[in-house]
Amino acid sequence: MAPRVLICGDIVWAHEEVKQLFDGIAEVIRMDSTTRTDFMAGLKTSGKYAGIVGIYRHNTSADHIGIFDREIIKALAPNVKWIAHNGAGYDQIDVQECKANGIFVSNTPGAVDEATATTALYLLISTLRQFSFGERSLRSNTWKSPIDPGCTHDLSARTLGILGLGGIGLHLANLAHAFPMRVIYHSRSRNHNAPEWCQYYAKMEDMLKESDVLSVHVPLRKDTESLVGEKEIRAMKKGSIIVNTARGKVIDEDAMIRALADGHLSSVGLDVYPDEPNVNSRLLEFPQLALLPHMGTENQDSQKKMEIRALTNLRNFLTKGKGDDLISEMR
Structure with a gap:
């Protein structure tokens, strides 16, 4: 049988x-x-x-x-x-x-590496250049207002910090390097498949201090819940950006919103949220954010x-x- x-x-x-x-x-x-x-x-x-x-x-x-x-x-x-x-x-x-x-x-x-990494790349580009904000201004007939060009940046001038250089993180690293961005990363251990231009930081805080954009690629477990909290966010440069295509609870959402409110973070790009499909209404108060409804792998x-x-x-x-x-x- x-x-x-x-x-x-x-x-x-x-x-x-x-x-x-x-x-x-x-x-x-x-x-x-x-x-x-x-x-x-x-x-x-x-x-x-x-x-x-x-x-x-x-x-x-x-x-x-x-x-x-x-x-x-x-x-x-x-x-x-x-x-x-x-x-x-x-x-x-x-x-x-x-x-x-x-x-x-x-x-x-491995099956999700490309789709998730390209989603992270979109969020990275959209937040650095405020493209999502720009599209909404066009649709609302305000034509770039109130976008501040002083808050936008070329990718080639920025450093990307990747938290978790597994398959998705490594795929994103290769995409970002093409611009070229400087790429650094922190994982539990060094990824021996990482190219020589991708610099490893044994301490997460050291990587955060140098990151203009932090992209999160770690699984959600008890030990990674709120892994990026108040201390970690404040270790980043003023005006930096966080991109999250992993799981919402990996980031302390309240700490992230406080950093957006006081200007320590200039923007965030999110595809995941702690209480999906519910989205914290506070996030909608910041028009410069790039927000997606968890669609990183939504393609046939x-x-x-x-x-x-x-x-x-x-x-x-x-x-x-x-x-x-x-x-x-x-x-």
Whole structure:
């Protein structure tokens, strides 16, 4: 009897690949629960999801059944052994509870690198040149007013500090270097794949002191929540900029808004927020900001790559006993 796997959330682009990857290997079940109660009932011995050993998970499933918290993880054990999450960030999964119950978790890091890095580049350019502000002035028929040219800068004259030089950060570094910007970075350890022109700072504060723009590329974990706080923001130059395409809670939003209000930060470019889809109304008081509704990977090319990569991780678990792209906490 073929093992059962559950598609939990949307498959939009890779329908044919689902057939190709799992034909003759597994029975693929689609989650159709519209409530957590129904989902939990389906996991019971006689339920519609009984016996599943692996899950493909997309964040859209949370709209119906909530995040994969302790309650859900305990209900998945002991049968489920692999959760193939679609996305680089996996903060909607209780990873420690997964470890405690022998469930491995994978993500899709490389598949999002280009899309997220180009989103960060757009926010970087838009905030330095105030292009987003300029477009809004045109649409409101004020023609560049009240934009101050003294607050805009060429990229080539600026230093970009990258917090977290993983796949996304390294891709952004190469994009920014083309202008050319000076690129420096801080990570938990030196990235040996970094080019020689990308300077490593062992201490985050030392990097912040030299950064005109800080771009954030670290995952959200307990140890990275509010990683960029009051002290870190004030360590940056007056008039500097923060770009965030990682997770909203990595930055202390209140500290960031205070720095915008008193002019220590000249602008920020954000694609992520602490309480999505809710956006702090204070941010809307600063017209120079560039704000996006978490659309860094909202394109069909990246989303198909992410779907295929997550599905492949699940297939490899079934065929090889171990998938790829294990999250760092599981290595």
